[in-house]
Amino acid sequence: MSAATGEGNDINELYEAGNIAWILMSTGLVLLMIPGVGFFYSGLARRKSALSLIWLTMMATAVVSFQWFFWGYSLTFSSGAGKFLGDLQHIGLRNVLDKPSDVAPGLPELLFAVYQGMFAALTVALAIGAAAERGRILPCVVFMFVWATVIYDPIACWTWNPKGWSVVMGGLDFAGGTPVHIASGCAALAYSLMLGQRRGHGTHELNYRPHNVTHIVLGTVFLWLGWFGFNGGSAGGANMRSVMAIVVTNISASVGGITWCLLDYRLEHKWSTVGFCSGVIAGLVAITPGSGYVPPWAAVIYGLVGGAACNYATKLKFVIGVDDALDIFAEHGVGGIVGNILTAFFAADYIAKLDGATEIEGGWLNRHWAQLGYQVADSVAGFAYSFGGTCIILFVMNLIPGLSLRASEEAEILGIDDAELGEFAYDYVEVSREVMADEEGMPKFSEDGLHRDHQIEK
DSSP states (O other): OOTTTSSOOOGGGTSOHHHHHHHHHHHHHHHHHHHHHHHHHHHHSOGGGHHHHHHHHHHHHHHHHHHIIIIIHHHHHOTTOOSSOOOSTTGGGTTOSSSBOSSOTTSBHHHHHHHHHHHHHHHHHHHHGGGTTTBOHHHHHHHHHHHIIIIIHHHHHHHHSTTSHHHHHTOOOSSOIIIIIIHHHHHHHHHHHHHOOOTTTTSGGGOOOOSOHHHHHHHHHHHHHHHHHHHHGGGSSSSHHHHHHHHHHHHHHHHHHHHHHHHHHHHHOOOOHHHHHHHHHHHHHHHGGGTTTSOHHHHHHHHHHHHHHHHHHTTHHHHHTOOOTTOHIIIIIHHHHHHHHHHHHHOOHHHHGGGSSOOOOOSGGGTOTTHHHHHHHHHHHHHHHHHHHHHHHHHHHHHSTTOOSBOOHHHHHHOHIIIIISOOSSOTHHHHTSOEEOTTSOEEOOHHHHHHHHHHHO
16 A cells, blocks of 8 residues: 555556666765765875774764664655754654655655765765864764754755745755755864864974875765766656756866866976866866756856866965865865855756756846845855854864863874774784884884884885
């Protein structure tokens, strides 16, 4: 018997199998993005804290998946939601089965719920990279659950729930410019601020290159592929709007990678692999809010402007004195804002109609000038709420015994992998090669490390 109708209709008669298959695949693609984030972050960091970043992103999947099941989905997408937050009518996924989703009517609500749960998990995984190399593990895990509830769910509600204030106002955010990217970028900025600078910040000690560029490339590949499900699946089915979202996603990523690479080359005359990968991510972030609204030629502008803006934004941390170790705010916070603003200019009603149902007034291409105000309002609200709310959450957590955010200096020197996990991304001998400075500032290794290195050389 169908829970949707109360009659004996077969579920297969209510929905198109192709739509269900595509969103199931998209769910897996978004999940694939999370280890992609882990590898990307791990490669950027030093080897002695490389595994902890992969661990944190994977743990985010587990913690937020439970939070989403418990009450996250209900707080975000319940039909009884207000302008800012939902109610608990779907707590524990209660009354969520095969009735059509309010947001994606062509999908059973349970499928829509699990798909959106991957978005929530990915957002937290993006933000938690701010703990790189100096944050304790237990507070990070507690933060995941609290932040998803207090910050992500309200922003996602006002952005995507039909009753949310941004939706009612007319804001356009196809796949997460504000809930995913601005929210995670600003949370990372707040976390970096509250943690404080890493030991040796501003000295030669932190003048290191990413320890594993192969990990960065691997993470970028996972993210690029997964983003097809992230943006393409947001069309709510296998339709032409989904196809268009994938097309513009790929174009923007490609142009973003080329742009960043060229900007770096003009300074260092090196064709940086890390720079190319960073530009690809910038292009992907920028196109996210507009991917279901803009024509292919506009994606070139998204990639160009997004890549350049995020590249220059990496210098902001030196201006404001915040040690954003992995440039999360520059990539996701700034990239999300750029994408939101560009959507005001290039959103087109005929692109939105490709799914056969969506009607929008469009952006400046349709001479709908007010759209710029809507996009700015949504971006500013997401920025302020995520940054301010995250600072408050972390301030309170830091006052609770056992939840102090910062690792000890000894743990930071040793590396979070050894101090908190007791495991390593590589053989332990790699840790012994980390150079420490004695009181005279001369580099030295531990005697045990020198012995192991000598044995390897033999």
